[in-house]
Amino acid sequence: MSAPAGGSRPFLNRRLAAFGTTIFAEMSALATATGSINLGQGFPDTDGPAEIAEAAVRAIRDGRGNQYPPGPGVPELRLAIAEHQRRFHGLTYDPDTEVLVTAGATEAIAAALLALLEPGDEVIALEPYYDSYAACIAMAGGVRVPLTLRAPHFRLDVDALRAAVTPRTRLLLLNTPHNPTGTVLTPAELAAVAELAIERDLLVVTDEVYEHLVFEGSHTPLASLSGMRERTVTISSAGKTFSFTGWKVGWVTAPPALVAAVRSTKQFLTYVSSGPFQHAIAEALALPDTFYETLRADHLAKRDLLADGLAAAGFEVFRPQGTYFITTDITPLGEKDGLAFCRALPTRCGVVAIPNQVFYDDQSAGATQVRWAFCKRKEVLAEAVSRLGRL
Numbered sequence: 217m218s219a220p221a222g223g224s225r226p227f228l229n230r231r232l233a234a235f236g237t238t239i240f241a242e243m244s245a246l247a248t249a250t251g252s253i254n255l256g257q258g259f260p261d262t263d264g265p266a267e268i269a270e271a272a273v274r275a276i277r278d279g280r281g282n283q284y285p286p287g288p289g290v291p292e293l294r295l296a297i298a299e300h301q302r303r304f305h306g307l308t309y310d311p312d313t314e315v316l317v318t319a320g321a322t323e324a325i326a327a328a329l330l331a332l333l334e335p336g337d338e339v340i341a342l343e344p345y346y347d348s349y350a351a352c353i354a355m356a357g358g359v360r361v362p363l364t365l366r367a368p369h370f371r372l373d374v375d376a377l378r379a380a381v382t383p384r385t386r387l388l389l390l391n392t393p394h395n396p397t398g399t400v401l402t403p404a405e406l407a408a409v410a411e412l413a414i415e416r417d418l419l420v421v422t423d424e425v426y427e428h429l430v431f432e433g434s435h436t437p438l439a440s441l442s443g444m445r446e447r448t449v450t451i452s453s454a455g456k457t458f459s460f461t462g463w464k465v466g467w468v469t470a471p472p473a474l475v476a477a478v479r480s481t482k483q484f485l486t487y488v489s490s491g492p493f494q495h496a497i498a499e500a501l502a503l504p505d506t507f508y509e510t511l512r513a514d515h516l517a518k519r520d521l522l523a524d525g526l527a528a529a530g531f532e533v534f535r536p537q538g539t540y541f542i543t544t545d546i547t548p549l550g551e552k553d554g555l556a557f558c559r560a561l562p563t564r565c566g567v568v569a570i571p572n573q574v575f576y577d578d579q580s581a582g583a584t585q586v587r588w589a590f591c592k593r594k595e596v597l598a599e600a601v602s603r604l605g606r607l
């Protein structure tokens with residue numbers, strides 16, 4: 217056989233060599249192969265509001281967004297995002313200079329990190345991490361510095377955060393409500409972050425895609441704290457709030473210079489995306505309060521259904537304050553290795569979950585944790601609970 221093109225050097229570069237395939241691909245393939253209920257990947261099994269789907273169809277039929285939309289996003293959506301930030305959080309952003317529409321939160325995270333980091337800059341991020349964070353920091357040549365949220369309470373350790381800051385720290389990467397632990401940062405924790413960011417002149421990128429899925433306490437955007445607006449890039453997305461994860465409509469809100477930096481990178485990633493869907497999400501953001509209240513109440517009921525079922529099946533359950541994920545510990549079941557447990561679970565009882573250890577640098581901190589998504593129909597969750605009862 218002839219040598220592969222490029223000689224013996226691996227194709228995937230060193231920065232990304234550790235990020236070959238994601239656990240989601242492996243577990244979703246297992247779910248399909250075994251006909252299991254997939255509580256692994258975080259996507260709803262029902263679509264969002266029919267009138268919003270109709271709005272997307274109308275936009276396509278009316279020729280709105282079928283060709284490249286404006287780089288920063290269609291004006292109607294930027295206006296709706298600014299209005300949403302005002303309505304829910306009392307934050308004022310100029311839709312023309314302080315809002316940027318992206319291909320989901322995923323692109324916003326990538327564009328922000330690629331724009332704001334120089335190679336060698338340190339980024340402090342809460343671990344367990346949402347999986348794209350580590351890869352995007354690596355792509356930007358940054359150095360990730362984990363700040364571990366530890367069971368059972370997964371609180372932010374303010375002293376550890378302070379100790380993690382060095383002269384090379386450029387940026388804090390936050391996520392609240394936090395996937396996978398369900399932690400919602402408290403006003404006191406956010407105040408400590410703000411104090412440190414201001415004192416050490418750090419930028420903050422904050423991923424708030426679960427802002428409307430908070431069951432205990434309330435969501436406070438970091439940008440709303442005094443002195444933080446000017447140094448904070450806030451990221452959110454329509455995927456989680458409106459149950460249209462495939463539309464990939466996300467956004468950034470930040471002061472003009474930060475938005476301009478992120479836009480510079482974003483224009484060379486996708487340039488633009490999701491034209492007609494941008495029009496539909498503009499309508500979605502304007503839905504009445506009852507929509508948001510129902511979303512929360514539905515997910516609260518689902519959280520409790522699954523959490524109670526997992527507890528009855530013998531897991532230690534860390535009931536989340538927000539998001540649509542539950543983290544559990546498998547130790548009470550006599551298990552020690554979350555990855556092995558998740559690989560065996562589909563054959564044992566026809567359910568798929570995700571081992572949290574893949575979200576940690578310090579894998580021992582999450583070795584016995586397993587994550588379950590509850591953004592599924594109640595009957596699906598009830599069936600999963602009944603199957604888990606066989607453990």
Ligand SMILES: Cc1ncc(COP(=O)(O)O)c(C=O)c1O
Nearest residue numbers: 258320321322346395453455466
């Ligand atoms: C914390 C977090 N950030 C970002 C995303 C990705 O959002 P989007 O689908 O809008 O790219 C997810 C999706 O699971 C997430 O959990």
